[in-house]
Amino acid sequence: MTNSAAHPSAQNTDSVIQKLDALMDKANRGFELRDSAPTPEILTDLHEFSAVNRADEVYGLLVRRDSAVLAGSLSRTVLESALSSKWMGSPSGSAAALESTLASDRESLHEFISKSDLSVPNIDRWCNPIPTDRLASAHAGPGLPNFQIDLARRVPVTVEAVTELPAPVANLLGMCGHLNYASTWTSVSRESGNIGATATAPMAALFAQVAGTAVASVRGLDSDSTVTDLIDACQVDHKLDISGLTTPRKSVENLVARPPATNSPYSDAGRPTRLVNSLLREATASAQPLVDLYTCAPSLAEIESREINLTSALPFYTTLELLRVVVNSLRDGSSPYLLVSASRLLFEHGARIAWQTHRLSVEEIENRYIAVMDDATYRKKSMIDQLTNRGVAPEISERLFYPLGRGDYAVDNMRTPNGTKRPSLASPAEQLRALDIGFAEPGWVELAYKLLSNGVHATPLGMLHTIGGYYDGTPASDWLSPEMTALALDTACLGAALAMYGIVPILQHQHGLSDQAEWTRELIGLSKRVHNACLPIHFLG
Numbered sequence: 142m143t144n145s146a147a148h149p150s151a152q153n154t155d156s157v158i159q160k161l162d163a164l165m166d167k168a169n170r171g172f173e174l175r176d177s178a179p180t181p182e183i184l185t186d187l188h189e190f191s192a193v194n195r196a197d198e199v200y201g202l203l204v205r206r207d208s209a210v211l212a213g214s215l216s217r218t219v220l221e222s223a224l225s226s227k228w229m230g231s232p233s234g235s236a237a238a239l240e241s242t243l244a245s246d247r248e249s250l251h252e253f254i255s256k257s258d259l260s261v262p263n264i265d266r267w268c269n270p271i272p273t274d275r276l277a278s279a280h281a282g283p284g285l286p287n288f289q290i291d292l293a294r295r296v297p298v299t300v301e302a303v304t305e306l307p308a309p310v311a312n313l314l315g316m317c318g319h320l321n322y323a324s325t326w327t328s329v330s331r332e333s334g335n336i337g338a339t340a341t342a343p344m345a346a347l348f349a350q351v352a353g354t355a356v357a358s359v360r361g362l363d364s365d366s367t368v369t370d371l372i373d374a375c376q377v378d379h380k381l382d383i384s385g386l387t388t389p390r391k392s393v394e395n396l397v398a399r400p401p402a403t404n405s406p407y408s409d410a411g412r413p414t415r416l417v418n419s420l421l422r423e424a425t426a427s428a429q430p431l432v433d434l435y436t437c438a439p440s441l442a443e444i445e446s447r448e449i450n451l452t453s454a455l456p457f458y459t460t461l462e463l464l465r466v467v468v469n470s471l472r473d474g475s476s477p478y479l480l481v482s483a484s485r486l487l488f489e490h491g492a493r494i495a496w497q498t499h500r501l502s503v504e505e506i507e508n509r510y511i512a513v514m515d516d517a518t519y520r521k522k523s524m525i526d527q528l529t530n531r532g533v534a535p536e537i538s539e540r541l542f543y544p545l546g547r548g549d550y551a552v553d554n555m556r557t558p559n560g561t562k563r564p565s566l567a568s569p570a571e572q573l574r575a576l577d578i579g580f581a582e583p584g585w586v587e588l589a590y591k592l593l594s595n596g597v598h599a600t601p602l603g604m605l606h607t608i609g610g611y612y613d614g615t616p617a618s619d620w621l622s623p624e625m626t627a628l629a630l631d632t633a634c635l636g637a638a639l640a641m642y643g644i645v646p647i648l649q650h651q652h653g654l655s656d657q658a659e660w661t662r663e664l665i666g667l668s669k670r671v672h673n674a675c676l677p678i679h680f681l682g
């Protein structure tokens with residue numbers, strides 16, 4: 142592998158980053174949260190504020206050459222915010238939908254806890270983490286449509302109008318948000334050995350263009366010259382262009398509002414106590430032995446003179462990279478969205494690896510491996526088919542999704558013969574439910590995922606958690622509520638440990654590494670200590 146710093150694609154990535162920086166500078170100008178604004182306007186301000194924060198984090202990830210899948214995931218959620226802004230400004234929508242969605246978020250949380258028979262004594266803090274009663278109640282009315290699924294099919298006109306990219310790109314970003322194996326290939330190229338982390342040049346350009354154009358749309362900068370400059374720079378690398386393509390038909394105006402909540406719970410929990418803040422400091426400190434242990438992670442450096450098996454190496458390096466981002470985000474004052482998004486990726490990743498490897502027969506392990514890899518192969522092929530059907534030249538799609546060429550890697554070919562039923566791949570919810578890790582209330586993992594998802598997708602309730610400390614005058618880096626911070630730390634540590642527990646034995650077998658059984662067992666033990674330290678803050682599990 143060559144040094145990426147000397148490669149032309151790396152030089153253009155630097156240009157892409159500079160153009161995104163210029164756009165973000167304008168997006169950040171003249172904006173502040175208004176303390177005295179009425180409820181609907183507070184939520185509108187927050188909607189813009191969170192979109193700018195997430196786009197800023199995409200920029201930061203690209204600058205630092207950090208996690209590609211995380212950059213893709215965050216770009217997707219900025220696009221979701223742009224689409225919801227477009228809907229609220231359309232004849233079908235209303236800005237009041239943000240407040241109505243907050244009521245629905247709270248109702249949904251109460252219903253899930255009741256249905257799951259979980260004990261969550263701090264439910265009021267989860268429903269209203271800010272220390273003011275101004276958002277303790279929310280008017281129940283028509284809410285935002287679901288912008289988290291199937292955007293390329295449901296609203297292709299608006300996706301392309303916002304991003305200037307073919308609508309199926311939204312599905313690629315969706316894969317990043319759930320960290321399936323296909324999405325980890327966004328960090329694989331011949332120019333760089335930093336697999337599991339740095340985005341390839343075409344993918345970095347895609348992420349930058351989506352995040353930049355989407356935040357420009359939210360901030361009313363669609364026609365600004367910085368947007369045009371960014372798109373021009375990005376197209377040099379990804380080669381995608383919608384000019385000359387026929388216009389699809391469906392837009393956000395065709396979406397129907399979410400039905401009103403039948404009950405809008407009142408939540409006024411007040412400020413977190415000094416005890417909670419003290420417990421959070423202790424919980425963060427409890428993760429340090431685990432972080433130290435990861436410095437002893439097995440290394441593939443000694444075998445880098447020959448081929449690395451990417452079926453195990455990619456999930457391994459992706460796990461290490463995401464955990465590194467989580468640890469750094471707790472130290473360097475990153476926005477709340479970086480911590481929450483990386484933690485949910487690790488949590489889902491750990492659940493999938495556990496489903497694929499823990500306490501199974503050899504036959505079951507083989508079938509689940511086939512299910513995971515055939516799903517990844519199918520997704521890559523499906524993405525190319527979608528782009529081809531949208532008029533994208535096959536060679537452009539091939540460069541995006543097969544950066545090392547075809548035929549030599551496990552993900553390139555289906556294992557199940559045509560006409561034969563593939564082994565079934567469990568959904569993320571099923572994989573989470575299947576976790577058997579000895580907690581008092583096993584159902585807490587699904588609730589944890591639901592709460593993290595509110596933060597990841599910047600729902601109105603999720604946005605409140607990202608400004609939990611705003612009214613207390615704390616630095617912006619500490620605005621994330623104690624409850625969400627503890628949950629993110631807990632699930633990141635647990636997800637990473639579960640992933641390593643399943644991946645490392647495979648690495649040993651494939652690459653002839655020394656036995657790591659004691660190391661992985663210690664990871665699980667230390668992650669449970671972190672959970673116990675976080676439990677008195679988030680009260681889940």
